[in-house]
Amino acid sequence: MAPKYKLTYFNVTGRAEPIRYLFAYAGQEYEDHRIGHEAWPQFKSETPFGKLPILEIDGKRVSQSVAIARYLAKQFGLLGKNxxxxxxxxxxxxxxxxxxxxxxxxxxxxxxxxxxxxxxxxxxxx
Incomplete structure (x- = not known):
């Protein structure tokens, strides 16, 4: 069974956009949860490291955009052949x-x- 992905970021492109590109390229469904800047102060304390984006994989949360992108690239077979x-x-x-x-x-x-x-x-x- 494929993992369930939920990406949370502000309602802008920014650091989450490469992650969205990876999902699109791989044809992988995910929930694209976008929050407004006005909601950030309340949401921040719930985030790892107090930062966005956050990727939830089957309910487990991780942050740091480059780490997320590398993980997804590996999951989707996009890291190279060697x-x-x-x-x-x-x-x-x-x-x-x-x-x-x-x-x-x-x-x-x-x-x-x-x-x-x-x-x-x-x-x-x-």
Whole structure:
């Protein structure tokens, strides 16, 4: 019997979107539970590490988007045919995380000089 999946995240794309893509690509049904930002303060204390997204697998909860994505990729047979392909996939995932971190800093920063410095650092990413 296939596991029952429930993904909880805010009503935006963000960190849950790669997980949603994995479900879609694999053709796996799941519950896409989206919460509004106004509900977050009450919901936060119920989360592992106080963060979203959360994936429930048959009622068991786990958080951390990259760990969830890697787990699902493995479950869906998408990690590669051998260790080398799995390493390449992990490398790509981690590189995307680097870009995301730069993007988040840019999104939150208001100081033009700091924005320029972040962009300069980001330009050296592969």
């Amino acid at each position: 260790d080398w392909e799995a390493l390449q996939a992990d490398s790509l995932i981690d590189a995307l995380g680097d870009y995301e971190a730069c993007g988040m800093r840019l999104f939150k920063e208001e100081n033009p000089e700091k924005i320029a410095a972040i962009k300069k650092r980001a330009s050296v990413l592969p």
